[in-house]
Amino acid sequence: MDIKASDIKSLRDKTGAGMMDCKKALVEAQGDVKQAEKLIKEWGLAGVEKRAGRATNEGRIFLAESPEAIALVEIDCETDFVARNEDFIASGNKMAALCLAKGYDKPNNELEEQVRELASVIKENITLKRVTLVKAAANQYLHSYVHGEGKIGVIVTAQSDKADAFASSDVTGFIHDVALHIAAFHPMFLDQSRVDAAWVKEQEEIFQKQVEGDEKMKGKPENVIQGVLKGKLQKLMSEICLLDQGFVKDEKQKVSAVMAAVGKSAGATLSISDYVYARVGE
Numbered sequence: 036m037d038i039k040a041s042d043i044k045s046l047r048d049k050t051g052a053g054m055m056d057c058k059k060a061l062v063e064a065q066g067d068v069k070q071a072e073k074l075i076k077e078w079g080l081a082g083v084e085k086r087a088g089r090a091t092n093e094g095r096i097f098l099a100e101s102p103e104a105i106a107l108v109e110i111d112c113e114t115d116f117v118a119r120n121e122d123f124i125a126s127g128n129k130m131a132a133l134c135l136a137k138g139y140d141k142p143n144n145e146l147e148e149q150v151r152e153l154a155s156v157i158k159e160n161i162t163l164k165r166v167t168l169v170k171a172a173a174n175q176y177l178h179s180y181v182h183g184e185g186k187i188g189v190i191v192t193a194q195s196d197k198a199d200a201f202a203s204s205d206v207t208g209f210i211h212d213v214a215l216h217i218a219a220f221h222p223m224f225l226d227q228s229r230v231d232a233a234w235v236k237e238q239e240e241i242f243q244k245q246v247e248g249d250e251k252m253k254g255k256p257e258n259v260i261q262g263v264l265k266g267k268l269q270k271l272m273s274e275i276c277l278l279d280q281g282f283v284k285d286e287k288q289k290v291s292a293v294m295a296a297v298g299k300s301a302g303a304t305l306s307i308s309d310y311v312y313a314r315v316g317e
Contacts, residue, residue, distance in 0.1 A: 038062060050075045053152040093118045094164065094315045096188035098179045099131035105177050105190050106134035109164040109313055110150065117159050118315075119184065126153045127185075130163075140168035167311055175308060176201040180214035189214045190311040200303035209297045209305075216283035216290065217312055223275040225309060226291075230276070235268070242267045277307065 038061045046057040046068060052075045064070035094111035095118045108131045110123070117123055130146055133139065139146065142163050154161040169190050171177050174197075180189045191214045193201075200206050224230050242264050246252050252260060273279045278291040285293065290307075298305035 038066065042066070042068060046071055046075070052155055053148060055148070055152070056155065092316050095124065095127055095185035096181060096313055096315060097124075097127035097131040097185065098181060098188060098190075099128070099135040100177065100179055101135060102171065102177075104135060104138075104168060104170045105179050106131050106139070107165070107167040107169075107179075107188050107190060107311060107313055108134055108146075109188070109315060110153075111162045111164045111315065112157075113159045117157055117161075120157060122156060123153065123161075134166055134168060138168060139166055141166050164315075165313060167313070169309075169311060174198045176207070176210065178207070178210045178214055180211065180218060182218045186315050187218050188311075188313045189217045191217065192308040192310065194306045194308045195298070195303045197303040200298070200301045200305065203301045205297055206301050206303075206305065209294065212282075212284055213277075213290065213294075213307060213310075216280070217277065217310055219283055220280055221312055221314075222277035222280055224277070225307060226276050226278045227272055230272070238271060239264065239268060277310065
């Protein structure tokens, strides 16, 4: 039987059920909209739309990977209980695998429809928060890490002047530790070159006001004042830039210093090209 797209949309608007379920109901009801609406209710698929306004502060991050790419998907829900639900987890893993296979790097209709179908089964407001796809270029190595029960997801992109460096367990172990470090400390930037100049200027102005209001700095020579300002900025950078932070396994050494040592030991030059940090609800 030929079912009109307008009838499917109308039924979806009335019931909040997924498009495929609406079509199935109309086919089974032989085009009778009222009968199809009744079937939707009997199947327990109605009411998804009514839950759409509820807050989704819980959820989970899902990853799917290959040597060439890693897909990250965040799906949010209302309760932590649902975030641990087997159907929720299975659907999230399926969507991450789909993004990896099809190269999806942002939400789209196909993914949104799967989320709606999941919501109709679980009976809770569920939203697709983010989709990220990271691809490896030449001489790059990708590594992912999920912390806890999927609350934090990290993807690290490392690069070397020698591709065989990634055959070293010391090198890959270090990259894994970097992922753990990012999950723990959540750096705002990779390095100082990524920090917006206008933002740096704003911080310098704040530090200037702080120094001007410090009684201990009254009458100090200009070079001393500038030294204090420079020190404050360096301290800030060491707190917000990944490569300037103290390494998670040895806080006395910067991440950049440990990376250089690991690379030298492997006979290569290592670098972190980029990273992705995703936390549920943020």
